[in-house]
Amino acid sequence: MSDILQQIQEAIIKRKRAEIQGLVETAIGQGIDPNAIIDNGLIAAMDVVGQQFSDSEIFVPEMLVSALTMKMGLDVVKPLLLKSGNTQSRGTILMATVKGDMHDIGKNIVIMMLEGAGFKVMDLGVDLTVEKLMEQIETVKPDIVGLSALLTTTMPEMRRSIQVLKERGLKGKVKVMVGGAPVSAAFANEIGADGYGADATEAVELARRLISDL
Amino acid sequence: MKAEPMLIVAERINSSRKSVARAMETRNAVFIQNEASTQAEAGADYIDVNAGAFPGEELECLRWVVEVVQKAVDLPLSIDSPDPEVIKGVLPLVNQPPVINSITLEPSRLNSMLPLAADHGARVIALCQSEERMAESIDDKVRLAGRLVESVIRMGISLDNLYIDPLVYPLATHPQSAMVATGAVERIMREFPGVHTICGLTNVSYGLPERRLINRTFLVAAISRGLDAAILDPTDKLLFSALKAGLAVVGRDDYCMDFIAAFRAGRLG
Numbered sequence: 214m215s216d217i218l219q220q221i222q223e224a225i226i227k228r229k230r231a232e233i234q235g236l237v238e239t240a241i242g243q244g245i246d247p248n249a250i251i252d253n254g255l256i257a258a259m260d261v262v263g264q265q266f267s268d269s270e271i272f273v274p275e276m277l278v279s280a281l282t283m284k285m286g287l288d289v290v291k292p293l294l295l296k297s298g299n300t301q302s303r304g305t306i307l308m309a310t311v312k313g314d315m316h317d318i319g320k321n322i323v324i325m326m327l328e329g330a331g332f333k334v335m336d337l338g339v340d341l342t343v344e345k346l347m348e349q350i351e352t353v354k355p356d357i358v359g360l361s362a363l364l365t366t367t368m369p370e371m372r373r374s375i376q377v378l379k380e381r382g383l384k385g386k387v388k389v390m391v392g393g394a395p396v397s398a399a400f401a402n403e404i405g406a407d408g409y410g411a412d413a414t415e416a417v418e419l420a421r422r423l424i425s426d427l
Numbered sequence: 428m429k430a431e432p433m434l435i436v437a438e439r440i441n442s443s444r445k446s447v448a449r450a451m452e453t454r455n456a457v458f459i460q461n462e463a464s465t466q467a468e469a470g471a472d473y474i475d476v477n478a479g480a481f482p483g484e485e486l487e488c489l490r491w492v493v494e495v496v497q498k499a500v501d502l503p504l505s506i507d508s509p510d511p512e513v514i515k516g517v518l519p520l521v522n523q524p525p526v527i528n529s530i531t532l533e534p535s536r537l538n539s540m541l542p543l544a545a546d547h548g549a550r551v552i553a554l555c556q557s558e559e560r561m562a563e564s565i566d567d568k569v570r571l572a573g574r575l576v577e578s579v580i581r582m583g584i585s586l587d588n589l590y591i592d593p594l595v596y597p598l599a600t601h602p603q604s605a606m607v608a609t610g611a612v613e614r615i616m617r618e619f620p621g622v623h624t625i626c627g628l629t630n631v632s633y634g635l636p637e638r639r640l641i642n643r644t645f646l647v648a649a650i651s652r653g654l655d656a657a658i659l660d661p662t663d664k665l666l667f668s669a670l671k672a673g674l675a676v677v678g679r680d681d682y683c684m685d686f687i688a689a690f691r692a693g694r695l696g
Contacts, residue, residue: 273599273634315556318600318633340558365482366509395480 217243218254218378219344221286226265226306227276238287247277247293248286251331253324255286257305259329263414267285273322276413280325302333305347311370316363319393323359343374350378350387357423359416360406362393371396379405388423392416432679433588433670434656436505436526436552437471440492442480447676451478451488459492460499467500469694473526474500478508486516493520497616498510505552505658524548528658529592532557532574541582550588551579552625552658555611561594563601568593568611576619586621590656595626598641599634605645613652625656628666643669651677668695677682 217240222234240250262279265271271279306327310320318338327334339351350358362368371391378384387405391400401409407423410416432610442448450458463474474496485508493504503523506514512656514527529552530540544551555562555571562568572591579589593615595608608631612624631645634636643666646657650673661667667689675686689695 272636273597274602277600315561317561318597321600339561364509365480368482 215240215243215245217245218250218257221250221254222258222261225255225279225282225286226261228275228282230278230282233282233286237286241290241293247290250290255283255290256331257327260417262329263326263417267412267414276322277325280329283329284325297387303331304420304427305333305335305353306357306359306420307335307337307346307353307355308359309341309346310339310360310361312340312342312369313370314362314364314367315339316361316393319363320359320361323361323392323410323413323416326397326417327359330417330421332420343370343377343401346374347381347383348375350383355387356427357388357390357420359390359392359420361391362396365395368393368395368400371406371416375405385396388427390416390423392418412413432655432674432685433650434472434623434625435470435661436473436475436528436656436658437466437469438475438627438658439466439660439662440475440496441477441507442488443477448479448480451481451492452493456495456498459495463499463502464494465662466660467502469667471502472553472660473505474502475507475526475528475658479508485510485554486513489513489517490520493517497522501655507660511543513599514540515543518543518547518549518564521547524550526550526552526590528552529554530575532571532578534558537578541578541584544588545582545584548588550590551584552590552592552691554592555594558580561596563596563604563607565592565607565610565614568607569614572615572619572622573613576622586619587623590623591615591619592625592627595631597635598631599635605631605648609645609652612649612654616653616655623656623659624654627655627658639663639665646670647673647676650674650679664694664696671695 221236224236262276265274308320308324310317324334324336360371362371375389390408391406392410398409408419412417442451476492478485481488503525504521505526505528507515507528508514527544527549530536531554553575554567557571562571593608593611596604598604615624626649628642628646632641635641647669671686671689674680675683680686
């Protein structure tokens, strides 16, 4: 691996916001393919960060600052991709916290990590009704929908969302992943979700798996 | 009602704690009663009871909890559920006017719970949360507090029975959230005289190490801006110490009598 990509990874893992953009510019100046900068620099670093978080080596704010650093780097490379028409996304994901539930911290962390992994993510916010969710699915036509619930009282909304997807014949066309403190793999399975992520890293791995299954 | 420098709603009987959930599931009255009496001895003003981990059976479980707690302690309860039906089903069982924990501005919750509070002379914990979005600025929170105050007055409930929770978000993701919440406390206390403010302490430290250190530091910061009630664990010695020291420092403990009494009782550390 080239030295500069190594440095880009380190800047993200060590949360060096002041350095990242200069490093990415240097990599571009060296003629490294923008996609390689993203895959082998930015995304590879976030995989390490996600693992550190899963292993409880780092805390939430540290992960967020790494994700911010990653985004700053991405902002420098992105225009090049647009220019070359080479905007391969790894898939589109709609994310929301279900109706009756205002919790968005876990969801937002997952969004940052998914973006860090190269997915195009649309945040539909909190307290989202099934009806609005269906509208968005039909307009955006995402590959995956990610639903979050932090309350035992709002978990049934996940079940309802999947039922309505089935009724509209969308089940299978869009994959559903679920998460949140009271949610479990068993619950995800029971309501017919396509997967469950216990934390942001698992959510990223799950999203990659679901996309490759499509 | 005697003037409390700081009203304590004791939070331990909450089904989100695994040991408590197990005791509720197995109807282990001794365990629950022990949690109640330890908190009462530690200075609780209200004993919070929550059975939210049992969807579908929440009411039945909470009714049992209320019965056993009232046999163990002579304190009013804080009935902790977002579900108006659960609140309604529990209210006839309580021996003393309780706290309803909690209402929000969401119309279905507001319109069904406030009349219950009025009928039972209950106090109400009201969250600065609307149906639209999270209130992330001081202005947003104070505006929501104003709407809560209006609703309560319209229902004929005394402002003395209203405890407004500005809601604090995790510092890990919202670095200004503690200052926003405490700033809101100060303005709410000033702009709506007679109203109370209350806050839960655990959310602020989500995602950080040494969470209890952050929790009690936040408590002292909030006390310094006028917070006069908190949802906390009074058996947590360091937290209780910070509470008592905080009240003394901000001049809400005349001649530091409470602080000294807590010291003599071996409660400080």
